Amino acid sequence: MARPRRPNRFVRAPEPTEIPGASLLDVGFLLLIFLMVATISQVEQGIPLVLPRPGASVVPAQGVVEVRALGGGRITMDGATITLAELGLRLRQRLEEDPGLVVLVATEAQARYRHLVDVLDELQKAHATKISLRTEGA
């Protein structure tokens, strides 16, 4: 009488052919979150300006404060050299006294644009709304 064959312990059972999806799901969601965060951080922002119509810009003689952005990063306000932080403080004081104050921003032609934006940023923080731009020697 033949003995029944014992199963061979050394023969591997066939592995499942399906790709495990759980880790793939994690990678997919991580990539999605990364892309969303990267896109949100790229939102454009800017300092708004409304230019006057050509030939329509007339700066009044009174109620004007002159801020000059000079080459080398220097700033003057009514002739006195000040820092960027002081500019904000002084402008707030002047605007409290005269809310209709016009800020004339004069920049030297060789001054960096970055410097002009720094000044305009301080003006925005001080809530100065009437701004006139002039470039000297352009």
Place this chain on the structure above:
Amino acid sequence: MSMADMAFLLFVFAILTTVVGMENGVPVSLPAAETGQRLPRERVVRVWVARDGGVSIGGGRVTDEEIRAVMAAKLEEDPALTVALNADGDVSCRVISRVLRALQQAGALSIALTSDSRGR
């Protein structure tokens, strides 16, 4: 449809919408500002000013005369356009003044000086 399929579909969709929204710009180092306001995605014309002073609109470099012509044509189509001025922070104010004057002459009066909110 499994969750993995859905995640990848969303991922592909996000990539496509991002790529379509990108413009052919010029590498610039934007100046930093804290008070910048968010720009709308629509009805904005981007003007690029590179570090060397070269100006481009929509890819190619343009002269002051071409800025006026291009902007006048665009404003005729949509008078409510805003110009986003993407200028390098190291450009001289002489160049910026020249570009702003050309935009003003073309009738483009609504300007946004594009800035970087992370620098300050």
